[in-house]
Amino acid sequence: MNKNDILSGVITKMGSGGEGIIKEGEYSVFVPFTLPGEKVRYQVLKVKGKIVFGKALEIITPAEERIRPECKVFGKCGGCQLQHIKYKSQLKLKTKTVVDCLSKIAFLEPEVAFCERSDLEYGYRNKLQLPVRENAVGYTVGFFAPNSHRVIPIRNCPIQPEWNSKIISTTQKFIRNFGISAYNDETGKGLIKHVVVRDVGGKLIVTVVITENDLPRKEEYIKLLQEDFKEFSLYININKLGNNVIFGDKFILLYGNGRYTTKEFGIKFEIGPESFMQVNDGVRRRIYQEVMKCVGVDENTVVIDAYSGAGLLTAMLAEKSKKAIGIEIVKEAVDCAEHLKIKNGLSNMENICAPCEDVLPEIMKKERRENNKCVLVLDPPRQGVERNIIEAIKESLPDKIVYVSCSPQTLSRDLGLLLGTLKVDEKGVTVKNDGEIKSLYKIEEVKPFDLFPQTRHVETVVSLIRADF
Ligand SMILES: C[S@@+](CC[C@H](N)C(=O)[O-])C[C@H]1O[C@@H](n2cnc3c(N)ncnc32)[C@H](O)[C@@H]1O
Known part of the structure; x- marks a missing residue:
């Protein structure tokens, strides 16, 4: 296969970026904006070993799921990848992305709930x-x-x-x-x-x-x-x-x-230009409700909310627990969380401005030393959590972990390391653990949410409980 060849083929499956894949002998051809079952004419743009990147020139037989995109520049703009797919099929694809990542990256096969829809399919981004x-x-x-x-x-x-x-x-x-x-x-x-x-x-x-x-x-x-x-x-x-x-x-x-300042779940919270806020208000609320359900805290539990942003979730956790500790690197967000704490009279909420990798290991150790029942919420950016945090979790063993992730790839890597299906080799590379797997945690629930309709992105909440409980 060579650059600029014009060929045709049938899409047999989809990649996690929302592109259709054609199997052409030993080659896998990735053709964006196409769907399984579709016969397409395409031009080869790049050949990299057995991986080929193509551009659809004509959809010869359109799939039943294909619809007309809302946006005039869909396909040219890098923002959306899935506007040509019926919404229900977008949800199916995102569910499959999570299943595939967990299985291919982390060798894990948990039950994955169907991706929860967004009430707004368009007009949702704040x-x-x-x-x-x-x-x-x-x-x-x-x-x-x-x-x-x-x-x-x-x-x-x-x-x-x-x-x-x-x-x-x-x-x-x-x-x-x-x-x-x-x-x-x-x-x-x-x-x-x-x-x-x-x-x-x-x-x-x-x-x-x-x-x-x-x-x-x-x-x-x-x-x-x-x-x-x-x-x-x-x-x-x-x-x-x-x-x-x-x-x-x-x-x-x-x-x-x-x-x-705005109010959600009865809590007044403040946001400035620098603080992180999930982009879809409706789905964010459902994710927070899901986290609260998974955490299942009571007044004897200490909750550590790592990567806590402007503190709304930390406040919700503080209302139901002995103490909630938020850790966040952006100072403005921590100022907003402090403001929230005062405005809502939450004396059991603590806001720490620091990189999680620097302070979280010691905080978990302290809670363990003090024999506190401890739940850890992780909501890291796309890169996932630092390795030293995974090691510290394995030492301190919080009773429960709820991991909120916007990247099924780094989520899978981190879960594999936590559950022992992956390990870090002598060169520092994450590889499959072919030895005996002694898992310290078991997966209770995996639930994807469609925080970003029309795009390939998916948010996932995973709840883990200690294997010895
Ligand atoms: C995906 S957001 C989650 C925020 C919050 N949990 C929410 O629901 O709005 C990740 C947050 O982690 C913060 N962050 C990024 N790297 C960090 C680090 N190394 N340590 C602590 N916080 C970090 C970002 O500023 C951002 O607020």
Whole structure:
């Protein structure tokens, strides 16, 4: 098989990225935006050993699950991968992704519940991240193309609420009318890099990421935003580095309250521009309810909420336990959690600002020394948890672990290491454990949630209990 060959074949299965796979002799051909059973004509883009990447040119026989995508730039924009698939089939695919990862990466075969749906299939995202880049004729505001820094122009993103199109047109108007420059990745020049918006219960926090210390004509941007939005805050964030990280360290509030308070599960909590918040409010609530159910705490239990963000879940846990300890690396999020603790009178909630890998092992040891019944909640970023944390868990043996994950791949790796189906070899590589497996925990439940409809991403809650209980 060679680059640029034009071939046809039948999709036999799907990969975890939502792409169809054709088996062509010894080759596996990955063709995005295709479905099992479909006969497709495709062009070979890249051959890497026995793995081939193709581009669909024609769907010769469409599958029954195929539907018309909502978005005009679906396939060109890197945001969504599954808009061409009926929603029920998206859920099926995400369930299978979790099953396959656990089995192929961790050699685990637990029962996996069917992926729980999102009430909103579109318009669910409470966070918008718009890259702004210079182009040959001026600037583009939109989203990155898949695996690229090329910005695809967008007027309206259907997975965002309606306000997204107003933010896009206001930003375009501001750049155009006031001669503001857009960033260029090659030269490292140009002012605006990103506009990031967070919707907190209907109030917007807008952050313009720039490469200088100030935003010229900022009062004009505020005026334009006032035309469309009653209540909002505007920050600038200064990021002079040419890397892929969106925010730099410094945020400056230009307009509005800066942080907003909202109420969920009877708890008032505050969010600022830097604090993490799950992007789909409805599904986040169901995930938190699921965590509360799995944790099953009582007033004798200490709960450690590792990777705790702005502290809403820590507060819910504190209400039902002897003590809840949140650990989070972002200072603003920990400030929000402290504010929440005071506002809600939760004296048994402790908020620690530190990397989990530095403090969690000692905290678990202390709870064990004091003979406290201890439950650990882990909700790490995509990279999963650090190895020293896995080792520390195996030593301290919390009574229960509830792991919330946005990556079935790193979830599987971490579960394999915890349950003994994987081990770390002399070279520090994670490999299958072919020896005797002495599992310290058993899986009680695996439940995927569709936090990110139309995309390949899936959130999973796994509950583990000590094997000797
Ligand atoms: C997936 S979010 C979960 C946040 C929170 N549990 C929630 O539901 O909103 C992961 C959080 O971990 C924080 N984080 C990332 N690396 C960390 C580390 N090494 N130690 C502690 N917190 C970290 C991030 O800032 C983020 O708030």
